[in-house]
Amino acid sequence: MGCGAIGTQIALAIDSGKIPGTLTHVYDTSKDASSSLVSKLKNKPIIVENPHLLSSYPVDIVVEAASQEAVRNVAHSVLQNKRDLMIMSVGALLDESIYDILSEACEHFHKTIYLPSGAIGGLDTIKSVSDLLESVTLTTTKHPKSLKGAKFFETSKIDLEKITTQTIIFEGTAKEAVSQFPANINVAALLSLVGVGSEKTMVKIVADPNTDKNTHTIVAQGKFGKMSFNIENIPDETNPKTSKLAILSAIETLRKYCSSGISIGT
Amino acid sequence: MGCGAIGTQIALAIDSGKIPGTLTHVYDTSKDASSSLVSKLKNKPIIVENPHLLSSYPVDIVVEAASQEAVRNVAHSVLQNKRDLMIMSVGALLDESIYDILSEACEHFHKTIYLPSGAIGGLDTIKSVSDLLESVTLTTTKHPKSLKGAKFFETSKIDLEKITTQTIIFEGTAKEAVSQFPANINVAALLSLVGVGSEKTMVKIVADPNTDKNTHTIVAQGKFGKMSFNIENIPDETNPKTSKLAILSAIETLRKYCSSGISIGT
Structure with missing residues (x-):
């Protein structure tokens, strides 16, 4: 969900095999952005017309790299459809009512929301x-x-x-x-x-x-x-407003999600 | 596996509900250590006679807080029995042959080995x-x-x-x-x-x-x-050789393992 600079780099990491998963569907409010992303990939995902459709297919996880608004509008229905969710626009969770609703939905549907470490560590x-x-x-x-x-x-x-x-x-x-x-x-x-x-x-x-x-x-x-x-x-070359590390930590979070193996760090 | 200072603090965190799980079985080479640990708990786990028995029951995860030797002797059979494993004696994994064997076993049996962040961060x-x-x-x-x-x-x-x-x-x-x-x-x-x-x-x-x-x-x-x-x-009060943080990060790793919810950090 979201085919901008961050969504594109995550998609490329899946396409290259760095993240051992399959990207099946993408969505962006701009159809041009979705098409441009898909044109860069060897394995072409399907472009869906509506963000709610992303979690209607039998996928394991939906990745939000769109906006706080997208989190507010779509996150709950992803959990309701029994999919995990990774959120990049973590600012949306500072609204306590949203945090509480999503946290309860995770417990209720036995699903997990992943927030990568972003541009910080520790x-x-x-x-x-x-x-x-x-x-x-x-x-x-x-x-x-x-x-x-x-x-x-x-x-x-x-x-x-x-x-x-x-x-x-x-x-x-x-x-x-x-x-x-x-x-x-x-x-x-x-x-x-x-x-x-x-x-x-x-x-x-x-x-x-x-x-x-x-x-x-x-x-x-x-x-x-x-x-x-x-x-x-x-700063990241393709998007100076984003730190390279924010993208790398999102890729690492998904890589770990898609892998069995030795998981290092709390 | 291991009922010393670290094993005891993890067991107490389960017993108090901080880690939302159930401790079903414990093992230590010293029977006195196992008995002493069990005496401190409200919910009494069963003491097993042999470390290999820990993973023979339908548990989700085995926690090693014993020794590098215990990792070398028992880790592979835990994965073979299709249980996840948390390892405290991470030094054992510096032996590349052990690392590779366990890493392959994780992939083969679709299981994960968790290594808490220990006394460091980042x-x-x-x-x-x-x-x-x-x-x-x-x-x-x-x-x-x-x-x-x-x-x-x-x-x-x-x-x-x-x-x-x-x-x-x-x-x-x-x-x-x-x-x-x-x-x-x-x-x-x-x-x-x-x-x-x-x-x-x-x-x-x-x-x-x-x-x-x-x-x-x-x-x-x-x-x-x-x-x-x-x-x-x-340093931890009960065991000055261990940092308080090493124990806290083990507890946090298990808490996360036992919880659905919002998982923060890569």
Whole structure:
């Protein structure tokens, strides 16, 4: 579901055998996008006319790489049709009513929703210590041009063009960050969901005119000790708004889903 | 399989409902250890006389928390009996012939071996970028007394008692580190298996008389960018040789195995 940059790279990973599965059906709101994706593949999937049809066939899993709206509209019916689901637009789950409905549907239909680690790491460990966490902070550093257009600047006096050194642009909760900086939503959402929630997770956003990378630093403390994770992401060539790692972690999640074998990591 | 400190804490997590499963059978080479574990539980599992019996019952998964030897002796027959397996003594898998045999058995019998993240984090991410990795290094810092008794000191001239500041004790491959510092084996083994193998993973061991924690720092570089993970572990109260996190990650792995729901992280 979704034949954009991420959907295409996942489809290519299936087509090349890196993910040992079969892509049977695709959907996009744009028919051109679906056709363009299918034209790149050796093994041609069927283009369906309606996203709800994806889970009506005897598939194992539906992969959402479309939008938060697609999650809100289609996720529940996928579970109801007894298919697993992988969600890329994880921001949709920050709405607690959606999270609760989907979580209950998973239990009721004995199905699983998979959320890849995205552009961050260490979720394995934060998840393990979630009961013992006292604080979780995320610092995201980007070039000012990558922050342009965020809702935050509609009311802020900060002029991104005039920034010449590393400058803190925003400090607040993940909940605020997600509404002010929607482009940052996936990382903040994943961290909130796995840790202490979006009202207790603290986010700092830094503009750095001297970097060409997106850097995320997570610091988590609690009765287990302390951990910090720092990831400098090179933006993806085909879609500079997405980190290469976000796509790679989606491919790895599906590869693992499709494989028997030795599964490393919590 | 194994009723020591780790096995006991996993059993207690099942008994308390934190892991939504049922513990049906236990085994330990020491009958006293099995009896002592069972005495701590509300829901009493059956004590079996032989580790091979564990997988002869209609269970879903066998949990090894015993020894590398137990992995070598029992793992294959667990898969043959069509049960999944969680392995704590991951060092056993550094023997390539064992890894290959078990990996093939997983595929053949459509079963999975789970390796929890242990005392480190970020395996989710390192796994995702494994094709793009150029270097992986692990630096482990411990109090000198935690290093005592390692094979390394049989031939080294370093006197741990005389160390007064942070001192590098060892630098070499994970393969060498594992044979010289067996107490460090799980972390080095997991990192090698998930990344570039034990001959390319570099390990540094540092003695620090001013710390009461076990700190692991992983730095991985490649075409995706760069990542570093730093974890300061508080040793477990009941077994100071084990990090609290190693037990928590085992509990989280089993909790996820026993649950339908939203599964966060690659």
